[in-house]
Amino acid sequence: MATKSCSRTLEVTIISGEGLLVTQSRPVKKNAFVIVRTDSVDTQMTKLDTEGESNPAWNEKLVVDMPIHARFLTVEVQCKTSSGNRVIGTARVPVSDFTGGYTPENYLHFLSYRLRDGNGERNGIINLSVRAKVPENASSYATFYSQPGLKVSADEGVSGGIVTGVPVWYGYQR
Structure with a gap:
């Protein structure tokens, strides 16, 4: 229970991806999914998109616990292939983009981020929404x-x- 007091609950809705490529010239055909990580403490995964090709749509809500001290939310798009899972691209979302500032608690933020592949090259865009939940005891x-x-x-x-x-x-x- 000590972990709960040192974390906040996030509702992360993975909406869609755009322009995802397996290689520089080959688009994703099917079976793309997203993994959301919070400081290696909590990891959640979407279902496979079997029809979206290089522009998959998930519209899937993931609930994750994020430590208060965390500075980034990591969003990683992968593709299931015959030889295993392949990382398409990763985005590190700064926590300051959806907490603090002048927006009220429980505010729904719609965000889009450029994905980077393992070499740091641009590889598509991920669209998501994030809501930092207000604790029930507030x-x-x-x-x-x-x-x-x-x-x-x-x-x-x-x-x-x-x-x-x-x-x-x-x-x-x-």
């Missing part, structure tokens, strides 16, 4: 600050419970 989005003279809360009926704004230092003087 009571509310409403935030109350304890500084004197500063109190902000969210009205659930008007804003859906999300507070946004710019921090202002109370008592600032020139």
Whole structure:
């Protein structure tokens, strides 16, 4: 259970791929799949796309646990061949692209990344969406600050419970 408190749950939907090549001149014919890794802690895999050729579509949601300290989410496209699985391309998705910043928790991010093969050459694009899930034990989005003279809360009926704004230092003087 200690791992759960040091991780967050991600919903990663692998939508599709574009322009995938087995070699520089040979497109993927069938049996492409995607592996999602989070700091080698959690690994999930999509089903095979048997019809999409070099533009496969999965539309498959994978749920993975990502450590809080993780900096990247690794997305790897592979193709099942008669001689085994072949890596088509890999993308390292920075965690900062879908967490933190000015977007609220539970926000659905649609992302596209260039895949790179084992030699670092461009090899297609992966389209995905990522949502960092809010822990079930989180009571509310409403935030109350304890500084004197500063109190902000969210009205659930008007804003859906999300507070946004710019921090202002109370008592600032020139």
